[in-house]
Amino acid sequence: MTRLLEGKLVKKDKKRAAKLKKAKDEAKVEEDRNRLATFVREALDEVGKEDFPETVEGKEKFFMDQVAMGESLFAGGESGYQSAAICFYKALKVYPSPVELIMIYQKTIPEAVFNLVYTMMSLEIKKRQEEYWEIFPSNEMNVKIQPVEINDSKASDDKEKLIRRGVFSIKDFKPGDVIYEEKPIVSALDPNLEGGGFCGYCLREIKEKVIEDEDDLFRPIYCSEKCRSTASAEYSTILFKKPTTSPLTDKESRLVDLIKGDNVKYPLMIARFFARMVYEETEKVAQKIEEEYTTYDHVEKLRYLELPVTEREQREIEILKDLLASKVPGIEEFISERYMMFKGKLEYNSYGINTAKEYNKSINESKEETVRNSSNSQITGAGFYHVTSFFAHSCDPNTQISFPSENHVLSVIATKPIKAGDELKLSYIKIGDYDTKSRREELLKKWKFLCLCPKCAEDDPGEDEDDEENWVDEDEGSSS
Ligand SMILES: C[S@@+](CC[C@H](N)C(=O)[O-])C[C@H]1O[C@@H](n2cnc3c(N)ncnc32)[C@H](O)[C@@H]1O
Numbered sequence: 001m002t003r004l005l006e007g008k009l010v011k012k013d014k015k016r017a018a019k020l021k022k023a024k025d026e027a028k029v030e031e032d033r034n035r036l037a038t039f040v041r042e043a044l045d046e047v048g049k050e051d052f053p054e055t056v057e058g059k060e061k062f063f064m065d066q067v068a069m070g071e072s073l074f075a076g077g078e079s080g081y082q083s084a085a086i087c088f089y090k091a092l093k094v095y096p097s098p099v100e101l102i103m104i105y106q107k108t109i110p111e112a113v114f115n116l117v118y119t120m121m122s123l124e125i126k127k128r129q130e131e132y133w134e135i136f137p138s139n140e141m142n143v144k145i146q147p148v149e150i151n152d153s154k155a156s157d158d159k160e161k162l163i164r165r166g167v168f169s170i171k172d173f174k175p176g177d178v179i180y181e182e183k184p185i186v187s188a189l190d191p192n193l194e195g196g197g198f199c200g201y202c203l204r205e206i207k208e209k210v211i212e213d214e215d216d217l218f219r220p221i222y223c224s225e226k227c228r229s230t231a232s233a234e235y236s237t238i239l240f241k242k243p244t245t246s247p248l249t250d251k252e253s254r255l256v257d258l259i260k261g262d263n264v265k266y267p268l269m270i271a272r273f274f275a276r277m278v279y280e281e282t283e284k285v286a287q288k289i290e291e292e293y294t295t296y297d298h299v300e301k302l303r304y305l306e307l308p309v310t311e312r313e314q315r316e317i318e319i320l321k322d323l324l325a326s327k328v329p330g331i332e333e334f335i336s337e338r339y340m341m342f343k344g345k346l347e348y349n350s351y352g353i354n355t356a357k358e359y360n361k362s363i364n365e366s367k368e369e370t371v372r373n374s375s376n377s378q379i380t381g382a383g384f385y386h387v388t389s390f391f392a393h394s395c396d397p398n399t400q401i402s403f404p405s406e407n408h409v410l411s412v413i414a415t416k417p418i419k420a421g422d423e424l425k426l427s428y429i430k431i432g433d434y435d436t437k438s439r440r441e442e443l444l445k446k447w448k449f450l451c452l453c454p455k456c457a458e459d460d461p462g463e464d465e466d467d468e469e470n471w472v473d474e475d476e477g478s479s480s
Pocket of ligand 1: 163164165166301302303348349389390391392393394447448449450451452453
């Protein structure tokens with residue numbers, strides 16, 4: 001009996017000791033984690049204050065010095081690992097292709113030092129992503145973009161909760177007020193309208209004087225000299241201008257044939273989008289623009305539906321690669337890797353635009369709803385917008401989009417009283433007298449989500465908001 005009792009006590013002691021050890025180990029892990037976080041934060045602050053060389057020679061020398069110093073520091077043993085990591089991190093800041101250098105580091109420096117450099121780099125990227133939402137959208141847009149938790153009862157813990165981003169007003173508005181106006185990142189006419197009655201840049205209907213661009217193989221027409229020169233700078237010189245030095249017309253014509261032959265505007269929008277990014281980068285260098293974020297940073301943050309790569313897309317990718325590789329060295333890989341992502345984002349987040357005067361007149365007279373869909377038969381073209389891309393849908397929306405200047409400039413108009421802090425929503429589909437089931441079916445078919453706006457929730461409570469297929473959320477890091 002006593003032996004049994006002793007045995008039980010020993011077992012209890014052992015359990016207690018194991019528990020104590022586990023708690024100590026966990027505290028040590030936590031302490032190490034905190035120490036690492038403090039080191040990384042302080043190191044990033046220190047590096048952030050430093051002025052880095054700007055000339056090529058200066059950068060080369062700085063790079064060599066930092067790498068040499070890092071190597072001698074880690075060679076001295078563990079006590080030099082943190083200082084070594086800072087040197088390698090600084091070297092990374094001036095190296096032209098940091099991702100390549102990280103791969104070299106992984107093979108050449110001690111694992112513990114590499115992990116420190118890697119953590120610093122990851123934290124900096126995260127910080128940069130968060131800071132983006134402080135400066136975008138700019139104050140005059142009257143809105144903020146904020147995360148909204150999707151009410152998903154299937155998610156078992158907090159980490160699995162889905163986040164979408166929504167647009168929130170920062171001011172009060174009354175019905176009829178214009179909340180903001182914005183120009184698209186890119187827009188395109190329906191290809192069968194190109195060169196016939198509508199401006200190739202701003203999509204305005206042209207009734208009188210037309211400006212042609214003989215050098216552009218796509219043969220667009222423009223409503224003004226300004227539209228012609230902007231289109232030329234932003235994308236058409238890169239994509240379609242007849243080159244004076246080498247006759248590359250074959251490559252350009254293949255893209256024109258693809259777009260006009262199949263009457264599809266998305267390859268053109270994507271081509272313009274790639275060209276626009278090249279233009280932005282070139283401008284940044286030429287004008288010494290300090291702007292930290294580019295359109296690419298912005299688009300990265302949008303969610304999209306992953307599309308299957310069919311023969312059509314393969315053809316689009318090949319044609320675009322073939323054309324742009326001759327003009328922008330090194331762009332081929334970028335196009336191969338990102339084309340489907342851009343296609344998914346552009347198709348999913350664009351808006352249909354109708355600039356035909358007759359159409360706008362009838363809309364104003366009948367007060368017909370404007371919808372988000374960019375592929376119905378009544379549109380002149382489509383546009384992809386910075387802020388408006390983030391709007392969520394509601395079957396009882398508080399805003400509406402319109403194109404009051406009868407061109408691609410989009411206005412967001414309040415249709416209900418709005419208070420600062422309210423989420424702004426518009427309708428992706430025509431609501432009319434359709435019942436909840438039909439509205440949900442249409443949204444599910446076209447947009448792949450089950451609507452849980454208050455109007456739907458009221459009619460049919462108890463549904464999960466998340467019923468989406470193939471979603472890719474960039475910030476969750478699960479994209480291509
Ligand atoms: C065109 S995207 C809009 C951009 C998106 N809010 C983001 O975070 O990038 C549409 C997606 O927003 C979410 N969404 C918008 N309106 C919704 C609604 N009424 N009910 C549920 N989800 C909605 C869904 O995830 C949908 O697939």
